[in-house]
Amino acid sequence: MEPLQIAEKIRxxxxxxxxxxxxxxxxxxxxxxxxxxxxxCRYLHDDSDLCFDYLVDLCGVDYFGKKEKRFEVVYHLYSIQRCHAIRLKAAVAESSPEIDSVTAVWAGANWHERECYDMFGIIFKGHPDMRRVLMPEDWEGHPLRKDYPVKGPEKEWLGFGAVLERAKRFKEFDWQE
Amino acid sequence: MEQIEKPFETRELSISMGPQHPATHGVLRLALNLDGETVIKCTPHVGYLHRGIEKLGEDRTYFSALPLTDRLDYISSMNNNVGYVNAVEKLFGIEAPERAKFIRTMVAEMGRISSHIIWLGTHVLDIGATTPFLYAFRERERILDLFETLCGARLTVSYPRIGGVRNDVSQEFLDELYEFVLEFPARMDDYETLVTENRVWKKRTVGIGVISSEDAVNWGLTGGMLRGSGVNYDVRKHALYDAYGRVEFDVPLGKNGDCYDRYLVRIGEMRQANRIIKQCIEKLPTGHVMADSPKFTLPPKDMVLKDMEHLIHHFVLITKGPGAPEGEIYSATEVPKGELGFYFVSDGAGKPYRMKVRAPSFVHASILPKLCEGGLVADVIANIGTIDIVLGECDR
Structure with missing residues (x-):
């Protein structure tokens, strides 16, 4: 089916x-x-003409200051049987960054949604295991948001004297004779 | 004497496999809960190699994000480059010349062979066969040497460019490659003699890690993982990017979806890749290797050094980046691991507003619990080998 026809069908x-x-x-x-x-998504997956059996990708996009609703969750769908594709986008506001999970339709959405939560802080309701996936569990912030800096703060080099001083302090943890 | 029966005490054992474990192929950590030798629960932990390639890509121009893609799946960097430049070309609306397309197809298939061959070597090594590993590295070395003749780099090649390839291939390179192509089927026969009908190998892989075709599609598996279950989906056939529409090749399919079938599929893929390279050399058209679209491609280097206009043009493109049209595209290519997709959102600037990498290894790592739970702990090794993941790509 042509992609525009699919869009019409959804409409x-x-x-x-x-x-x-x-x-x-x-x-x-x-x-x-x-x-x-x-x-x-359930309809797109089950309908015999559309038959979107394969969730290619799921990701978030942050339109910080560009759109009224800050986030978008983007679904790329493909039908292996029918050889057609479509892209779905759902706008999510920053005030309530929540959306329903589609893991019940495509099991493969599991880690994609976890990554989206990890990187953008969008919570997927009904997800079986909503944890961070790439960043450490105690990480603060969501790195792919546009207001998250690319670089950390630059620390000035303390000088060699200060480093030696510090090394002396750590000496107390050294092996005791 | 009276014998007192004492009840046997058993308890679940939790072990952490990796992140430093030779059989996890990188920095994958599996938290395993064991009951004796049976795996009750398996939780993969990834992210040890996360370098924020997507975030970095959003901070760089389209040109300078190319070397980042080398570092995704670092054992088949050529394929990542090809995937990236195809996506960017689609966004820009330009097309590479025919010759460049054939060259890209050729080097991508070389990358596929080198990646599959390292997979074969390490997978059988994990299971206990040492010999094929040594032979596999011999063939891989030849491909890397060829890459070196082609572009000077062996691993992080950055050879394809937006709108073509960096330099034309030399006749010397083609001759050497052709020699390799003629020899390779015999080499494949050697591996197959060692492994395919080997009783130990079959005991360890037949019926292990079975995925049904429905599950494989539902979990979003691609590449050998999907085709091992008998689903005929290959991006090279579905999207016909580069020169794949003009070469003949078959898509090997498995039946049972177990480790053994995936092994057969990848062996078949190597033979097909060899076939594609041969056709590419034979059909290689003449002409330029860079597209003529000054708005998006860099001017030739020798002209930049001689001519003021070209120098300015070069300077503007490098500092500001090529102004991409506003819009968003998703473009996928078939890399050795599966479907590698790039999703770009462009706001008209010289940098992508959002660059998302759809990494096959990331998806494949997520199916490990399903493969391992209920099986033996020894089969965890077979399952890690069969999903063929590279953590650089998984963690990005």
Whole structure:
């Protein structure tokens, strides 16, 4: 099926949910409200014409200061049987960064959603194991947000004297005779 | 004398396998809960090699993010480069010349052979066969030597460029490669004699780590992991990027979805890759190797050193980056591990607004609990080998 036809089909089935349909380089992105995302995904997966059996990718995008709702969760779907693709985008506001998990539809969404939580702080409701995946568990902040700095603060070199002084202090942990 | 029966006390044993363990192929840590030799629970911990490549990519121009992709799957960097430049070209709306496309296809397949061969060597080594490992490295060395003749680097090649490739191939390179291509099938026969019908090998892999075709699709597996379960999905056939539409090759498929079938699929893939390289050399068209679109590609270096206009052009592109059209694209290529996808969001600047790398190893690592739980602890090793992950790509 042509991607625009798929978008039309989604619009017919869920007229109130579709906000925008955009085409760029023969790829179609459908922007949706986030509330019924699980239902829409279930429909795309189960419908015999659409048959989106393969969740290619799931990721977040941070439109900090660019869009009214700061985050977008992007789903790339592909149908191995029908050989067609579509991109879904669900806008998520910063005030309540929550969206339904689609792990019930595609098991493979599990780690993608964990990564999205890790990097953007978007919480996926109904996810079986909502932990950080790439960053350490006690990490503060969400690195891929646009207000997260690329570099850490630069520390000035203390000078050789200070380093020797410090080494002397650590001597007390040395092996005792 | 009266014998007192004492109840046997058993308890669950938790062990941490990795992150420094030779069989985990990098810095993968598995937290295993064992009942005797049976794995009750397996929790993979990844992220030890996280370098924030996506964040770094958003801070660099499209040109200078290319070497970052070398560091994704560092044993098949050529394939990552090809995936990256294909995605960026799609975003820019430019196309590489025919000759460059054939060269890319050729070097990507060389990368596939070198990656699969290292997989074969280490996978069988983990299970206990030492000999194929030594032979595998001999063949890999030849490919790396060829890469060196081609571009000067052996591992982090950065050879493809946005709009083509860095330099044309020499006749000497082609001759050497052709010689390799003619010899390679016999080498493959050697490996297969050592491994394929080996009784120990079959005992350790047949029926181990079975994934049904439905599960494989549902979990988003790609590459050998998916085709081992008999699902015919290969990005090279579905997307026909580069010159894959003009070469003939088959997609090997497995039946049972166990470690043994995945082994057969990857062996078959190596033979097909060899076939593709041969066709590429034979069909290699003449012409340029860089696209002629000054807005997005760098001017030739010799002109930059001679001519003022070219120097300015070079300077502007390098400092500001090529102004990409506003929009977003997802582009996938088939790398040895599976489907490597790049998702770019562009806001019209010289840097991507968002660069997402869809790494096959990341997805494949997530299925480890499903493969390992309920099996024996010895089979964990076979399962780690069969999913063929590289942690550089998994952690990004």
């Amino acid at each position: 017919e089935k869920f007229p109130d949910e579709v906000l925008d349909v955009k085409e760029f380089r023969e790829q179609v992105a459908v922007t949706l409200k986030k509330d019924r995302i699980l239902e829409i």
